[in-house]
Amino acid sequence: MSTSRPINKIVLAYSGGLDTSVILKWLQEEYNAEVVTFTADLGQGEELGPARAKAEAAGVSEIFIEDLREEFVRDFVYPMVRANAVYEGLYLLGTSIARPLISKRLVEIAHETGADAVAHGATGKGNDQVRFELGVYALDPDLRVIAPWREWDLTSRTKLIEYAESRGIDVPTDKRGEAPFSVDANLWHTSSEGKMLEDPSEEAFEMVYQRTLRPEDAPDQPEYITLEFEAGDAVALNGEALSPAKLLTALNELGRRHGIGRLDLVENRFVGMKSRGIYETPGGEILMAAHRGIEQLTLDRGAGHLKDELMPRYAKLVYEGFWFSPEREMLQAAIDKSQEFVSGEVRLKLYKGSVNVVGRSSPASLYSLEHVTFEDDDVYDQKDAQGFIRLNALRLQLLAQRRRRLGRND
Numbered sequence: 001m002s003t004s005r006p007i008n009k010i011v012l013a014y015s016g017g018l019d020t021s022v023i024l025k026w027l028q029e030e031y032n033a034e035v036v037t038f039t040a041d042l043g044q045g046e047e048l049g050p051a052r053a054k055a056e057a058a059g060v061s062e063i064f065i066e067d068l069r070e071e072f073v074r075d076f077v078y079p080m081v082r083a084n085a086v087y088e089g090l091y092l093l094g095t096s097i098a099r100p101l102i103s104k105r106l107v108e109i110a111h112e113t114g115a116d117a118v119a120h121g122a123t124g125k126g127n128d129q130v131r132f133e134l135g136v137y138a139l140d141p142d143l144r145v146i147a148p149w150r151e152w153d154l155t156s157r158t159k160l161i162e163y164a165e166s167r168g169i170d171v172p173t174d175k176r177g178e179a180p181f182s183v184d185a186n187l188w189h190t191s192s193e194g195k196m197l198e199d200p201s202e203e204a205f206e207m208v209y210q211r212t213l214r215p216e217d218a219p220d221q222p223e224y225i226t227l228e229f230e231a232g233d234a235v236a237l238n239g240e241a242l243s244p245a246k247l248l249t250a251l252n253e254l255g256r257r258h259g260i261g262r263l264d265l266v267e268n269r270f271v272g273m274k275s276r277g278i279y280e281t282p283g284g285e286i287l288m289a290a291h292r293g294i295e296q297l298t299l300d301r302g303a304g305h306l307k308d309e310l311m312p313r314y315a316k317l318v319y320e321g322f323w324f325s326p327e328r329e330m331l332q333a334a335i336d337k338s339q340e341f342v343s344g345e346v347r348l349k350l351y352k353g354s355v356n357v358v359g360r361s362s363p364a365s366l367y368s369l370e371h372v373t374f375e376d377d378d379v380y381d382q383k384d385a386q387g388f389i390r391l392n393a394l395r396l397q398l399l400a401q402r403r404r405r406l407g408r409n410d
Contacts, residue, residue: 007144009115011036011106013132016051018171020121022160023148024058025167027119031146036062036113038106042098043069043187043245054170064109068101069187073244076101076323077188077284081291082232082342083335084307085315090265092281092288093318094189099128100323103135110143117144124150127270131321138324181208181278187248189261189281200266200276211252211280215259215353222351224358225254227290229346232339234287248283255282258350270320286348286355293346293357297365303338310334 010027014020014037027035037055039048048065055063076097087093106118118136122128124147133145154160164171184191192208206214228236235241237250255261261282269275295304310331317328344362348355368379403409 005116005144007031007033007116007146009034009036009113010117010119010146011038011110011113011115012119013102013106013121014039014051014055015046015121016048016054018160018164018169021054021058021169022154022164022167023119023121024055024060025169026148026152026154026163027146028059030152033117034062035060035119036064036109036115038064038102038109039066040102040105041065041067041069042072042101043249044185046185058169062113064105066105068105069245070243072098072101073187073248077248078233078244079332079336080318081234081284081287082339083314083331084288084292084295084311085318086288086311087315087319088265088267090263091267091277091279091319092189092263092284093315094186094279094281094284095128095184095191096131096319096321097188097323098186099131099321100135103132104139106132107136107139107143110140115143117146119146119148122147122149125271125273126275127319127321130270131323134321135324183210185210187245187252188284189279191277191279193275193277197276197278204264204278208278209262209280212256212262212282213259215262218257218259218352222349223254223258225286225348225350227287227346227348228344229291229294230343232291232336232342234290248287251283251286253283254350255284255286255355258355259353260350260355261285262353286350289355289357290346290348291342293348293360294344294362295342296357297344297360297362297367298342299338300366307335307338 010031010033012020012024012027012035014024016039024035024037027033037051037060039051041048052063052065080093080097085093087096106120109115110118120129120132122132129147129150133147136143136145154163161171179194180196181192182194190211192204197204197208226238227234228239233244234247237247242250261280261284263279263281264276265279266274266276299307314328314331314335317323317325317331322328341364343364344360346357347359349358
């Protein structure tokens, strides 16, 4: 990570919002460098046209605005779903999984444009600074990474607005007061945190939820859907083949309608502090439940239990920004091997905030009705269980005998 070379060109991860617009001008002035902007459409639901107009108004000549929704779901979300990755038992890693793709494109654009550095708008308190920078350094150790929030003295909303006004940057009316909370969004989820959400003892206001109906307001009748999987990836919804991004978009609408995917979480950030976030992952919760459902039929017990042991480590790597690490890639190889026969159809019931698997079938099923039936069968001799139990009980019996011999009853 060289820091001695002069910086002549910087690629900025640019949303077009107030913060990154200020960062754009600050980089131009502080580093006297040309700035290239990169805006990614990851399904956040915002119009990206204004970002181009604002970049042009700031004198940017190289502007990258890219629709990455399919790549995002296919190459980042789906591999994570194959792992059933959940952080701290609840969080489906919506913000975390978007950062490696953004980092990847920042590096690629830097190479395409001959830039010396990349820049991001993450603050010095959160996880995103770590995720962005670990991703960049893993892909190009010679690129400089600039994090203005760790360098400048614009430490308050008032100073930020004063700086913007002094440079002719438009400040929308809704940005002049303190924002009630901050939002990050992509096709997988929305994340809301800060300000009015900082007290974890207080229930979040309904206005925080942007992608889901209140479960109480969801339809009074359940809806049944089917998802088809091939090698661990969802490929069709209700019999219709769909691309990864289109399938997730459709699941998001189903989840929205039924109030599915809400989460109020106090989590442990990688940088050391706890934070409270309100997450919505409507399509993601449906997809994760369905993937578990098809694995129940098709995954061998040993493979399934090993996956469950590996999953927390995998989720932690994603959360902490180690997507491009060799250990995540090693785990992914093992996980993907396990998905070879994870194909078939899952039927789900969506109702008032819940998603439940109610049926599953697969040509690669390991479920044998002949073996589990309570009726007569010709494939399983129940007497075999006696020797099985005795062998497994042997060490427990020896331990009990030792306790009795030594007079230990604890």
